[in-house]
Amino acid sequence: MNTPLKATAVPTALAIRQFVDTHILPQAAQMDQEQEIPRALFTEMAAEGLTGLAIPEKYGGTAVDYATLGAIHEELGRGYASVQNACTVFGMVCKPLARFGSEAQKHKWLPAIAGGEVIPAIAITEPMVGSDIAKLETEAVQEDGQIILNGRKKYITLGQIADVFLVFARLNGRGVAVLVERGTAGLQINPMRGLMGLRANMIAELTFEHCSVPVENLVGKIGFGFTHVANYALDEGRYTTACGSVGLAQACLEQSIHYASERVQFGEPLRKHQLVQKMLSEMITGSKAARELCAAAGRLREQGDPAAITETLVAKYHASKAAVHAADHALQIHGASGCMSGCPVERFYRDAKIMEIIEGTSQMHELQIARNFRL
Numbered sequence: 001m002n003t004p005l006k007a008t009a010v011p012t013a014l015a016i017r018q019f020v021d022t023h024i025l026p027q028a029a030q031m032d033q034e035q036e037i038p039r040a041l042f043t044e045m046a047a048e049g050l051t052g053l054a055i056p057e058k059y060g061g062t063a064v065d066y067a068t069l070g071a072i073h074e075e076l077g078r079g080y081a082s083v084q085n086a087c088t089v090f091g092m093v094c095k096p097l098a099r100f101g102s103e104a105q106k107h108k109w110l111p112a113i114a115g116g117e118v119i120p121a122i123a124i125t126e127p128m129v130g131s132d133i134a135k136l137e138t139e140a141v142q143e144d145g146q147i148i149l150n151g152r153k154k155y156i157t158l159g160q161i162a163d164v165f166l167v168f169a170r171l172n173g174r175g176v177a178v179l180v181e182r183g184t185a186g187l188q189i190n191p192m193r194g195l196m197g198l199r200a201n202m203i204a205e206l207t208f209e210h211c212s213v214p215v216e217n218l219v220g221k222i223g224f225g226f227t228h229v230a231n232y233a234l235d236e237g238r239y240t241t242a243c244g245s246v247g248l249a250q251a252c253l254e255q256s257i258h259y260a261s262e263r264v265q266f267g268e269p270l271r272k273h274q275l276v277q278k279m280l281s282e283m284i285t286g287s288k289a290a291r292e293l294c295a296a297a298g299r300l301r302e303q304g305d306p307a308a309i310t311e312t313l314v315a316k317y318h319a320s321k322a323a324v325h326a327a328d329h330a331l332q333i334h335g336a337s338g339c340m341s342g343c344p345v346e347r348f349y350r351d352a353k354i355m356e357i358i359e360g361t362s363q364m365h366e367l368q369i370a371r372n373f374r375l
């Protein structure tokens with residue numbers, strides 16, 4: 001793609017809608033097939049301000065308010081879920097870095113990430129530890145001004161191409177977050193292929209074998225790794241994943257209305273059949289309800305209201321389910337043609353299910369929502 005780069009703009013939902021239509025939608029199927037987001041697209045996204053959404057202006061970012069952030073992620077989710085999720089990862093690294101990082105870390109990493117020169121990744125999940133992050137096994141030892149890491153991480157989005165990893169480990173039993181640069185001795189990166197959905201996430205397995213980084217790479221205090229840094233990152237990730245799920249549900253709806261208008265059976269377009277209308281109506285109400293829950297969470301987040309955490313859990317829980325439900329109906333409406341690779345709804349169906357797993361599974365959301373309501 002030879003689009004000339006603009007100076008970084010402060011993104012609006014409308015500008016991103018146009019960017020999605022011209023730069024993301026036309027290559028979504030190819031990215032899914034090749035299991036890759038081209039590096040050039042990150043450069044173009046940086047020019048649109050998309051890589052700096054969670055970064056304060058002071059550090060070269062385009063930090064937008066939560067309503068705009070949500071609307072932008074909805075547009076990205078409508079375009080292609082893997083690109084939307086990549087932006088979620090940018091937020092999950094940059095937001096905690098901007099809050100808990102040292103000035104030196106912020107100056108070193110945030111402008112470069114906003115500019116698209118550096119791609120970040122967040123490494124929490126391990127082969128033996130998924131939902132129960134308090135039990136992470138990756139071990140950190142502090143020695144002679146260095147943090148030495150040993151352990152493994154799995155399913156790390158953008159891991160195949162990331163330049164810096166925000167890694168979570170245990171130091172003397174206490175949670176820590178550490179920045180590890182690609183190329184650090186002792187860090188091995190193994191690409192993982194064959195994902196069902198979000199296939200262009202470029203996930204990788206990371207192995208740390210006596211991987212040593214300066215103690216200055218710790219993000220936040222020792223002991224704050226899980227309780228503060230990881231939880232802050234996950235809370236941010238849940239919000240943008242919720243909004244991305246709304247976009248995916250919307251894409252299912254738009255594609256289904258289009259198909260149901262063109263395809264004629266029993267002498268009438270599918271959309272005139274009441275049972276098809278029922279599915280379309282459910283998709284409309286499901287996505288509208290999810291959008292409203294995201295908006296409510298966004299308002300509370302903007303106000304810094306502590307209730308935002310629960311509202312975000314509720315929004316992510318519902319929106320990811322709405323996306324799965326919409327993708328299910330979309331495939332049904334498309335019949336056999338929806339089962340063919342290359343048909344957008346076949347991809348939506350695969351992508352939607354992943355939304356119920358990342359940034360906390362639906363079951364973890366159910367448990368946490370119940371806990372927050374003191375049930």
Ligand SMILES: Cc1cc2nc3c(=O)[nH]c(=O)nc-3n(C[C@H](O)[C@H](O)[C@H](O)COP(=O)(O)OP(=O)(O)OC[C@H]3O[C@@H](n4cnc5c(N)ncnc54)[C@H](O)[C@@H]3O)c2cc1C
Nearest residue numbers: 122123124125129130131155156157198358359361363364
């Ligand atoms: C496409 C993709 C991208 C990802 N990107 C990243 C990334 O960038 N960084 C990262 O760190 N991780 C990433 N992950 C990993 C993801 O965060 C984990 O898959 C998720 O946290 C769930 O962990 P798990 O898969 O190990 O499932 P498990 O925790 O093993 O759970 C398996 C099942 O059991 C259920 N379950 C577990 N405990 C309970 C319980 N107490 N009660 C009821 N049910 C329970 C779960 O809900 C789930 O259904 C990614 C995963 C995918 C698929």
